[in-house]
Amino acid sequence: MLAKRIIPCLDIRDGKTVKGIEFLNIREVGEPVELGARYAREGADELVYLDITSSHEKRKLFAGLVRRIAENLNIPFTVGGGINDVSDAGRLLDAGADKISVNSAAIMQPELVSRMSAGFGSQFVVVAIDAREENGRWQVYRNGGRIPTGLDLFVWAYEVQERGAGEILFTSMNHDGVKHGYACDALARLSDRLNIPVIASGGAGAMEHFREVFTTGKADAALAASIFHYGEIGISQLKTYLAGENIPVRLNNDK
Amino acid sequence: MNVVIIQYNAGNIRSVDFALRRLGVKPVISADPGVIASAEKVIFPGVGEAAGTMAHLRETGLARLIPSLKQDFLGICLGMQLMCSFSEEGNVPCLNIIPQKVKRFEAAGGLKVPHMGWNRLERTQGRLIDSSFEGEYMYFVHSYYVETGDFTTAIAVYGTPFSAAAERDNFFATQFHPEKSGTAGSRLLKKFIAL
Numbered sequence: 001m002l003a004k005r006i007i008p009c010l011d012i013r014d015g016k017t018v019k020g021i022e023f024l025n026i027r028e029v030g031e032p033v034e035l036g037a038r039y040a041r042e043g044a045d046e047l048v049y050l051d052i053t054s055s056h057e058k059r060k061l062f063a064g065l066v067r068r069i070a071e072n073l074n075i076p077f078t079v080g081g082g083i084n085d086v087s088d089a090g091r092l093l094d095a096g097a098d099k100i101s102v103n104s105a106a107i108m109q110p111e112l113v114s115r116m117s118a119g120f121g122s123q124f125v126v127v128a129i130d131a132r133e134e135n136g137r138w139q140v141y142r143n144g145g146r147i148p149t150g151l152d153l154f155v156w157a158y159e160v161q162e163r164g165a166g167e168i169l170f171t172s173m174n175h176d177g178v179k180h181g182y183a184c185d186a187l188a189r190l191s192d193r194l195n196i197p198v199i200a201s202g203g204a205g206a207m208e209h210f211r212e213v214f215t216t217g218k219a220d221a222a223l224a225a226s227i228f229h230y231g232e233i234g235i236s237q238l239k240t241y242l243a244g245e246n247i248p249v250r251l252n253n254d255k
Numbered sequence: 256m257n258v259v260i261i262q263y264n265a266g267n268i269r270s271v272d273f274a275l276r277r278l279g280v281k282p283v284i285s286a287d288p289g290v291i292a293s294a295e296k297v298i299f300p301g302v303g304e305a306a307g308t309m310a311h312l313r314e315t316g317l318a319r320l321i322p323s324l325k326q327d328f329l330g331i332c333l334g335m336q337l338m339c340s341f342s343e344e345g346n347v348p349c350l351n352i353i354p355q356k357v358k359r360f361e362a363a364g365g366l367k368v369p370h371m372g373w374n375r376l377e378r379t380q381g382r383l384i385d386s387s388f389e390g391e392y393m394y395f396v397h398s399y400y401v402e403t404g405d406f407t408t409a410i411a412v413y414g415t416p417f418s419a420a421a422e423r424d425n426f427f428a429t430q431f432h433p434e435k436s437g438t439a440g441s442r443l444l445k446k447f448i449a450l
Contacts, residue, residue, distance in 0.1 A: 002413060003373040003392060040437065045373055071273045076394060076435045096269045098435065121302060123369055123396045166369065195362045197371055220367065250373040250392035 003250045004214045004242070005045035005221035006235060007199065008228045010035060012081070013052050015061040017229070033068050039228065040075045042235040045250060047073065048101070048169070048223060051081030052144070063095050070096020078126055078169075086115050093120055101126040101169055104142040107149055107156075110163060117164025125167075126199070127160040129153060131186075132173040138186055145173050153186065154193055161196050168194060169223065171201040179205025179227070184217035191218035199223055207233060207241045214247050256448060258282040259294035261321075263311055267302045267432065271331065274434035278445055288320050295326055296448060300434075301333025305357070305399070306345025308337060322352050327450050328426050329383075335421065335428035336399060344399050352426050355404040355418065366414045369398040374411040374431075376419055381408025383427045383447055384420040391439040393419070393431035401430060 010017045010032055017032045036047050049069065051062040059082050066079055079092050080101030089100045106113050106127050117125045130145045131138045131153040138153035157168050170190060172183035182203040191198045197220035200213045204224035213219045227233045239249045260271055262284045275282045275298075282298070283290060291297055299321070301308070312318040321328070321338075330338045337349045342357035349357070362368045373392040379385060388409065400417035403410055411419040411430070421428045427447065433440035 001375065002370065003375075005372050070269065071276070074274065074277065074435065074437050074441055076396075076432075094269070096273065098270070121304070122398075123302070123371065167371070195367050196369075197367050220372065 001248045003045070003248045004219075005199075006043070006210070006238060006249070007046045007048055007221050007223040008039045008044050008235070009048040009050060009201070009223050009225045011050050011052050011225065012062060012065065015065055018052070032065060033072050035229075036069055036073055036077070039235060040073055043239050043250070044075065044235050046075055046221070047077040049077060049079045050101075051079070053082070063091055066092055066095040066097050080126070080128060085112065086119055089116050089120065089124075093124065099124050099126050099166070101128045103128040103130065106160060107140065107142045107151065110159065113160050113163040113165055117166070122164050122166035122196075125165050126169050127157075127165040127167075128169040128171065129157060130171045130173055133183070133186070141173060154189060157190055157194060161194050165196060167197045167199060167220075169199040169201055172203060175203030176201070177226075178203060181205065181209040182213040182217055182219070182222065184212055187213065187217035187219050191220070197221065207238050210238060210242060211245050211247060214242070256280055256296065257294050258296045258298065258448065259291050260284045260298045260300060261291060261317065262286040263308065263315070263317070267300045267332070267434065270432070270434045271298055271300045274441065274444055275448075278441065278448065280448055286315060286317070288316055291317075291320060292324065296450075297324060297326060297328045299328065299330040299334035299337075301331060301335075301337065302396075303333055304344060305333065305336060305342040305349070306347040308333065309342075309345075309347045309349060312337070312350075318350060322350050325425060327447065329447050330426070330428040331434070332397060332430060332432060335418075335430050336397075336401060338421075338426060338428050339401055342399060353401070353404075353406050353421050353423055353428065355402045355406070355421070357399050357401055359399050360414060364414070369396055370400070370413045371396050373436075374413060374419070376409040376411060379409045379420075381420060381422045381427075383422060383443070383450065384409045384429070388439070388443070393429070393433070393436040393439060395419075395431045397430060401428075
């Protein structure tokens with residue numbers, strides 16, 4: 001049986017790991033390759049590295065980092081941030097990334113999703129969507145949650161699936177950083193509507209939130225950052241808990 | 256150890272290269288039939304699409320060379336599928352080393368395609384994938400699967416049981432990605448190198 005995935009997310013700025021709290025107040029928490037390898041040893045199923053570097057110049061550091069991650073990590077990883085065209089994605093593939101995630105660029109240029117999935121395969125293309133619930137409607141935002149797009153979450157997610165996205169990474173801006181649990185209602189609706197995997201993001205604060213997101217939220221994978229970075233929940237502890245709740249997870253089985 | 260990774264337009268060559276280097280093996284990446292034929296071990300990785308890749312293998316002569324190899328050979332993911340008799344992906348005849356068909360997962364009853372993530376090996380019974388791998392989780396990413404059959408050495412279940420691994424003489428194949436499957440995957444690659 002396919003296991004539910006636990007995915008720590010590492011935000012990278014200028015080659016270092018940081019985590020933004022509700023997209024603000026950024027502080028550093030560790031060296032990206034080392035932190036990723038530690039998560040892999042603890043049982044992370046996959047990692048996401050998001051480059052939040054603002055300057056084009058410093059972004060070059062990221063491609064070098066991606067190669068070092070690929071050399072050292074024995075689990076799959078996704079990289080995102082600042083991918084604006086097919087050649088950006090191709091460079092990251094060459095550096096050793098297993099998947100890339102696109103967000104704002106896909107909104108500005110939806111055919112980018114089609115071109116990337118045709119060129120590199122659907123499995124390589126994750127579309128990240130930030131959305132906020134406003135008056136009962138989930139509106140998609142771009143540029144790190146700063147610019148409303150007028151797009152509806154469910155309509156947009158379906159469109160990128162039809163364009164060949166391999167997975168959806170949905171972050172609820174209402175829940176992100178609040179630590180009161182994931183947006184399970186919206187996630188369940190997404191999962192029912194789509195036939196590609198849905199990664200839940202935003203809101204993890206306790207182990208029960210992961211149980212909820214995999215049951216009522218119907219998510220295939222759950223992403224979290226600060227609770228792992230600050231050691232509030234250990235990954236192996238979390239997986240042992242989930243296994244005890246009859247949720248299929250990969251437990252470390254070192255021989 | 257002279258390990259050659261067959262070079263073609265597959266996406267995961269670099270990952271396989273890095274995984275072997277982590278084990279202290281420095282593989283040669285080559286499309287040269289002479290280099291491939293003289294290797295001690297051959298790895299045939301694969302991420303991509305079956306029909307286009309088969310056409311490429313026929314043009315380059317690799318389609319004739321591969322089934323004739325006598326050394327230990329490991330096909331990964333699409334590599335495994337291309338070792339079969341026929342793929343529904345583009346309806347293309349393949350290398351016919353493992354006489355099974357490659358079919359598409361049907362996205363029905365809530366089953367999401369591709370099958371992406373970690374799944375358990377069951378009924379492990381091969382020389383490479385032996386009983387020590389029973390219950391191990393491995394990382395899979397695929398929309399097509401190899402049916403179970405006489406050469407199946409491990410199954411996994413996703414809607415239906417399918418061949419997670421197969422062996423025939425010196426030919427070994429895994430649908431999952433050992434290069435991305437954590438310590439279990441590393442152990443498998445190490446075992447293949449040591450066969």
